[in-house]
Structure formats: structure tokens, C-alpha cells
Amino acid sequence: MADLIVSLQDVTVAFDGEIVLDRVSLDIQNGEFITLLGPSGCGKTTTLRILGGFVEPQAGTVTFDGRSMKGVPPHKRQVSTIFQRYALFPHLNVYDNIAFGLRVRKTPEAELCERVEQVLNMVNLRGFEKRRIQALSGGQQQRVAIARALVTRPKMLLLDEPLAALDLKLRKDMQVELKNIQKSLGITFVFVTHDQEEALSMSDRVVVMNDGRIQQIGTPQDVYNEPQNAFVADFIGESNIIDGVMLRDGLCRFAGRDFECVDGGFDREQPVDVVIRPEDVKVGAPEAGMLSGLVTGSTFKGVHYEVIVDVNGFKWMVQTTACITVGEHIGLTVGPEDIHVMRKSEYSGLFGDYSTFSDEMDRLSDPAFSAEEAAAAKGGDGDDD
Amino acid sequence: MTNPRALRQKLVAAPYLVWAAVFIVVPLAMVAYYAFTDPAGNFTLSNFHEIAGFSHTFILSIWLGLLSTIICLLISYPLAYLITRCSPKTQRLLMVLVMLPMWINLLLRTYALMKLLEDTGFINELLSLLHLPPVHLINTEGAVVAGMVYNFIPYMILPIYNVMTRIETPVLEASRDLGCNGFQTFRRVVFPLSIPGIVSGVTMVFVPSVSTFYISSKLGGSITLVGDIIEYTFNSEANYNTGATMSLILMGMILLCMLVMNQFTGGDEEAILV
Numbered sequence: 001m002a003d004l005i006v007s008l009q010d011v012t013v014a015f016d017g018e019i020v021l022d023r024v025s026l027d028i029q030n031g032e033f034i035t036l037l038g039p040s041g042c043g044k045t046t047t048l049r050i051l052g053g054f055v056e057p058q059a060g061t062v063t064f065d066g067r068s069m070k071g072v073p074p075h076k077r078q079v080s081t082i083f084q085r086y087a088l089f090p091h092l093n094v095y096d097n098i099a100f101g102l103r104v105r106k107t108p109e110a111e112l113c114e115r116v117e118q119v120l121n122m123v124n125l126r127g128f129e130k131r132r133i134q135a136l137s138g139g140q141q142q143r144v145a146i147a148r149a150l151v152t153r154p155k156m157l158l159l160d161e162p163l164a165a166l167d168l169k170l171r172k173d174m175q176v177e178l179k180n181i182q183k184s185l186g187i188t189f190v191f192v193t194h195d196q197e198e199a200l201s202m203s204d205r206v207v208v209m210n211d212g213r214i215q216q217i218g219t220p221q222d223v224y225n226e227p228q229n230a231f232v233a234d235f236i237g238e239s240n241i242i243d244g245v246m247l248r249d250g251l252c253r254f255a256g257r258d259f260e261c262v263d264g265g266f267d268r269e270q271p272v273d274v275v276i277r278p279e280d281v282k283v284g285a286p287e288a289g290m291l292s293g294l295v296t297g298s299t300f301k302g303v304h305y306e307v308i309v310d311v312n313g314f315k316w317m318v319q320t321t322a323c324i325t326v327g328e329h330i331g332l333t334v335g336p337e338d339i340h341v342m343r344k345s346e347y348s349g350l351f352g353d354y355s356t357f358s359d360e361m362d363r364l365s366d367p368a369f370s371a372e373e374a375a376a377a378k379g380g381d382g383d384d385d
Numbered sequence: 386m387t388n389p390r391a392l393r394q395k396l397v398a399a400p401y402l403v404w405a406a407v408f409i410v411v412p413l414a415m416v417a418y419y420a421f422t423d424p425a426g427n428f429t430l431s432n433f434h435e436i437a438g439f440s441h442t443f444i445l446s447i448w449l450g451l452l453s454t455i456i457c458l459l460i461s462y463p464l465a466y467l468i469t470r471c472s473p474k475t476q477r478l479l480m481v482l483v484m485l486p487m488w489i490n491l492l493l494r495t496y497a498l499m500k501l502l503e504d505t506g507f508i509n510e511l512l513s514l515l516h517l518p519p520v521h522l523i524n525t526e527g528a529v530v531a532g533m534v535y536n537f538i539p540y541m542i543l544p545i546y547n548v549m550t551r552i553e554t555p556v557l558e559a560s561r562d563l564g565c566n567g568f569q570t571f572r573r574v575v576f577p578l579s580i581p582g583i584v585s586g587v588t589m590v591f592v593p594s595v596s597t598f599y600i601s602s603k604l605g606g607s608i609t610l611v612g613d614i615i616e617y618t619f620n621s622e623a624n625y626n627t628g629a630t631m632s633l634i635l636m637g638m639i640l641l642c643m644l645v646m647n648q649f650t651g652g653d654e655e656a657i658l659v
């Protein structure tokens with residue numbers, strides 16, 4: 001686990017003068033499942049294409065097993081790619097698609113047959129050998145793409161949003177399958193997604209990207225519990241991000257009062273961003289809470305209610321299993337370990353206030369909108385991006 | 386079958402069916418009728434015996450048609466491939482250039498070629514200006530093939546270009562990713578995927594080349610092809626029976642060629658319609 005397989009150092013890419021990757025540095029360990037996570041257009045595919053050899057960076061170095069990859073074309077790299085839309089060969093059947101990489105390598109026919117059968121088993125596609133690609137479902141095409149990439153036994157597999165086109169149920173199944181394949185083969189997976197849940201549940205490490213820059217690298221727990229800036233806090237899960245001041249180690253002031261916390265290492269009186277996850281806020285009677293406010297929105301989510309509370313003009317999102325209705329006054333309590341303090345960044349003030357939350361926007365723009373409809377719509381569409 | 390939707394579809398197709406019957410089925414039936422009758426209208430096979438005398442014409446027609454088709458293919462395939470490699474803007478410009486000659490009347494184009502190839506034509510004038518010996522070009526088989534290639538080459542470039550642009554970039558990248566260099570990618574992916582275009586291009590050049598009469602009579606001098614004879618028997622001799630028989634045999638041969646060609650596409654591709 002400890003040895004490095006790929007190292008990107010200060011890699012910069014520009015298309016037509018527009019910077020797409022800005023001094024990206026990333027070390028990938030042999031055998032790990034690492035995920036590039038970020039919104040559309042942040043440079044995930046471009047990063048993957050650098051590893052595959054399809055994009056040559058303008059600046060910076062890429063090393064693979066200690067050797068520089070400068071000028072090494074894709075066909076001479078020991079990596080395989082699963083493309084965003086599979087890119088299967090339309091003129092070949094399932095078997096020949098999978099055998100493609102081995103035929104190029106002039107693998108003897110007996111060994112070829114055995115290895116193709118082996119990966120077909122792995123992706124549960126036995127009996128589909130003679131099928132035409134056009135006669136396969138999306139999930140099956142996906143499996144062929146995985147088998148085709150694995151059969152050449154690459155040292156590293158690059159996966160560009162491989163599950164994006166599948167429906168939710170199939171996506172969950174494939175997540176488990178991919179993870180199992182990665183574990184059993186022990187090869188490095190570099191996985192791209194813009195679905196944070198997928199990233200958190202599958203990865204050993206997550207690389208959060210935005211605007212061509214890496215925002216944070218860490219384990220799923222790290223990026224969720226200890227986000228480095230407001231962008232990461234907002235992109236991964238729901239967050240209340242409040243303007244605050246660090247009074248001293250273990251004491252922080254926000255929302256008009258002082259809170260005990262567990263973070264430290266800041267200057268005295270240093271302005272900070274404070275992150276509090278909606279599930280960490282405890283709801284109670286107004287006089288019992290550390291803060292109190294008026295409920296302006298409440299949406300039933302199945303396991304819990306998602307409640308918007310106006311506390312002195314700042315709207316918090318809290319999650320609670322108690323049934324709370326709009327117009328109620330409630331109190332909020334947060335424990336010291338539920339408060340996460342971050343340094344100010346360029347993203348400060350851009351995220352984390354729920355006053356422009358979509359439910360309210362809908363209601364403002366649609367006069368005939370009722371609260372019941374809001375709840376029904378919210379619960380029905382799964383609200384999944 | 387009697388639901389209103391199916392009925393409406395039939396009604397929509399009706400004008401086309403009438404058109405097809407009047408302009409395709411009836412003429413075909415008439416060709417067949419003339420081929421199997423004598424001028425008095427009695428059934429006979431003598432037309433076919435008569436045609437045996439023209440077997441060398443058939444062979445020459447097919448040979449020249451084949452030659453021009455092969456030349457067209459050899460020029461068009463690399464050309465189409467190079468065009469797909471250009472930027473979208475350049476591609477559009479080049480395709481307009483490819484199709485430009487098709488906007489000019491076939492007769493005009495053939496006359497222009499005649500003026501180029503004549504003994505006192507443009508090429509020989511140029512040679513004499515350079516004090517080089519003249520070459521005899523017009524009224525040779527070479528001139529006929531040149532005329533066919535010149536006139537029909539857009540019909541080869543177009544379908545090949547079409548299938549090539551439909552090959553998605555990620556598919557080519559997948560091939561490189563799996564270990565193919567540029568040439569191997571061409572051989573294993575680009576070429577197999579462009580076969581339907583080749584088949585339709587070959588058909589669209591071979592068929593008019595084999596049956597042309599104008600090109601051979603203007604550029605070939607004494608060289609006569611099947612098309613010339615069909616034209617002559619109908620127009621000058623008013624011998625519908627011989628002409629119809631030749632047409633029938635020509636059609637049969639073309640059909641045979643197309644069936645053979647379609648074997649290459651597995652039959653289910655839109656080979657002829659690209």
C-alpha cells in the first residue's frame with residue numbers, strides 16, 4: 001500500500017489559453033481506490049486523460065512507477081480507461097470487444113480464450129459472448145467495458161463516471177461490484193464522479209476539485225468531518241457555514257454568542273468559517289436551546305424532517321426526527337465536537353446559508369404552490385444530482 | 386391490420402406505391418416483355434442468342450467499370466480519411482469542393498474533359514509549349530476510364546466520408562488505450578467500420594460506369610460499351626427487343642455484383658442508402 005504508482009507535480013493544462021488544470025499535484029498509491037470528485041467542468045476528465053496519455057500537460061511532471069511519462073503515447077502505458085460513454089467497438093461482438101487488447105498483444109489463442117472467459121465471469125456476462133454490442137442494455141455495456149479494460153491486466157484502471165448513465169438501483173449494485181473487483185485484483189482505481197455519495201462510499205481517498213484546482217485530498221471521513229474550506233463543506237453533504245471569530249483555542253464566537261469547540265491553532269480574534277452539519281444540531285424547546293429561531297420550512301425526507309430555521313436572519317438547516325411545522329419557535333443546541341472551524345478562503349460567504357434554499361425559491365416563483373405539494377415533490381424526485 | 390393507424394399509414398404510402406408501380410414495375414415488365422419477344426410480339430429466346438455476339442462488349446464494359454471503380458476507391462479512401470482529420474470548418478469547405486463538380490451538367494463536364502484530352506487539346510498544347518512530344522489521349526480506353534473516374538468520384542468520396550465521420554473519437558481512443566498504435570487502430574477499427582461506406586461507394590460508381598454510354602462515345606471514339614449499344618438499338622435501329630435484352634442482362638449482372646458486395650456488410654447495414 002505504501003508505494004507510489006503515479007505522481008503529478010504542479011500539472012497545468014490550458015485549452016485555447018483557458019486554464020483548465022491549475023498546478024495540480026497528486027500522489028497515487030499502488031492499489032488504492034482514489035476518487036476525483038467535483039462539479040461539472042472542474043477538470044476531472046482532463047486529469048484522467050493526462051494519466052491515460054491523451055492530454056499532454058503544458059507544465060508540470062507526471063511520473064508512473066518513477067519514470068517520466070512525458071511524450072509516452074497511450075498505447076505504451078500500463079493503464080486502461082473506462083470512458084465516460086463506454087466507447088465499445090460497434091463492429092465487434094462482446095467476446096471480440098473484450099479480446100481486442102489481447103489480440104493486439106498477440107496473445108496465444110488458448111490463453112486469450114481463458115482470460116476472456118475469466119473476466120466474463122468476473123463481470124457476470126457468461127453466455128453473452130456472441131451478442132452484438134447494440135443488443136445490450138446500458139448496464140451490460142458497462143460490464144463489457146470493465147471486462148475489456150481489465151483483461152489486459154493493467155496496473156491502473158481509470159474510470160470516468162462509469163455509473164452515471166445507470167439507474168439508481170443498478171448504480172448501487174455496480175458500486176459494490178466495482179469495489180469488490182478492485183479489492184480482489186488489488187489494482188489501483190482512479191475513479192471520477194460528481195456524485196458525492198458514490199465518492200464517499202467507494203473510495204480509500206477522495207480528491208475534491210473545483211475550477212481546475214484540488215481543494216482537498218483525504219479519506220472520506222476527513223473530507224466530510226474536516227472540510228478544508230467552504231467549498232468542500234458545501235459540496236460534500238449539507239452544511240451550515242457561519243461567519244465566526246476564533247477567540248482562543250477551544251472557544252469560538254458566532255451567531256451572537258460564544259461556543260466551546262475542540263479546534264485550535266488559530267490566531268486570537270482570527271475570522272473563520274464555522275461548519276455545522278444539519279444532523280449534528282439538536283432541536284428542543286426555545287428556552288432550552290443555545291440559539292432559538294422561527295421555523296420557515298419543513299420537508300419530510302423519510303428518515304427525518306429537513307427543517308429551515310431563521311436565527312436572527314441567518315437560515316439554518318437542521319435534521320430532526322421530530323415532526324416540526326412551519327411557524328413554530330424552536331431551540332437549537334450544538335456540542336463542542338460538532339463545531340468544525342475552517343480558515344477563511346476565497347469561497348467564504350458563498351455557501352452555507354439556506355435563505356436561498358430551493359424549496360422557498362419554488363414557492364416564490366409559483367403562486368399556486370402549497371406546502372403539501374412541496375413535500376410531495378421533494379420526496380418523490382429523490383433529489384439526487 | 387384493420388386498425389385506423391395502420392390504415393392511415395397505408396394511405397400515406399399510397400401515392401408512393403402508385404408512383405413505384407407506374408415508373409418502376411411497369412417499365413421493368415415492359416423490358417422483360419420485349420426481351421422475350423420478337424418484333425411481331427411472339428415469344429422467343431433468339432434475342433439472347435443474338436446478344437452472344439456482343440459478349441466482348443459486356444466484358445469490356447465490366448472491365449472498364451471495374452477499373453474506374455478501383456481507381457475511384459484508391460483515390461477516395463485516403464482522401465476521405467484525410468478530410469475527417471481536418472477541423473470541422475475545413476471539412477465543410479473540402480466537402481463543398483468535392484461536390485462542386487456535381488452541380489455542373491454531366492455533358493458539360495465530359496466536353497470539358499474532351500477539350501483537355503484531344504490531340505490538339507489543352508494537355509498537348511501545353512506539352513508542345515514545353516517542346517515535349519505530344520501524347521495520344523482521346524479515344525483510348527484510358528480516356529474513358531478517366532471520364533468515368535472524373536464524373537463519378539464524388540459518389541465514392543461521399544459515403545466513405547459519411548461513415549468515417551460517424552466513428553466516435555472515444556472509440557478511437559479506446560483502441561489506443563488498449564494498445565493499438567496509429568496504424569493498428571486504422572486496421573482494427575477505422576477500416577472495418579468504414580466498410581459499409583466502401584460498399585455503397587463501389588455500388589454507386591460501378592453501376593453508372595458499367596452502363597454509361599455518353600462518356601464512352603465522347604471520349605472513347607470507336608470504343609463501344611453496353612450502354613452505347615443499348616442506346617443505338619433503341620434510338621437508331623428502333624430495335625426494342627435487342628436493346629431490352631441487353632438492359633435485362635446488364636441489370637442482372639449489376640444485381641449480382643450488389644449481392645456480392647452486400648456480403649461484406651453482413652447484409653443488415655444501410656449499405657446502399659448511406
Ligand SMILES: Nc1ncnc2c1ncn2[C@@H]1O[C@H](COP(=O)(O)OP(=O)(O)OP(=O)(O)O)[C@@H](O)[C@H]1O
Nearest residue numbers: 015016020038039040041042043044045046047194
Ligand atoms: N479538448 C478541449 N478543448 C477545449 N476545452 C476543453 C477540452 N476538453 C475540456 N475542455 C474544457 O476544460 C474544462 C474541464 O473539462 P473536463 O472535461 O475535465 O471537466 P469534467 O470535470 O470532466 O466535467 P464533467 O463532469 O462535465 O465531465 C471544461 O471547461 C471544458 O470545457
Ligand SMILES: [Mg+2]
Nearest residue numbers: 044045084160
Ligand atoms: Mg468529465
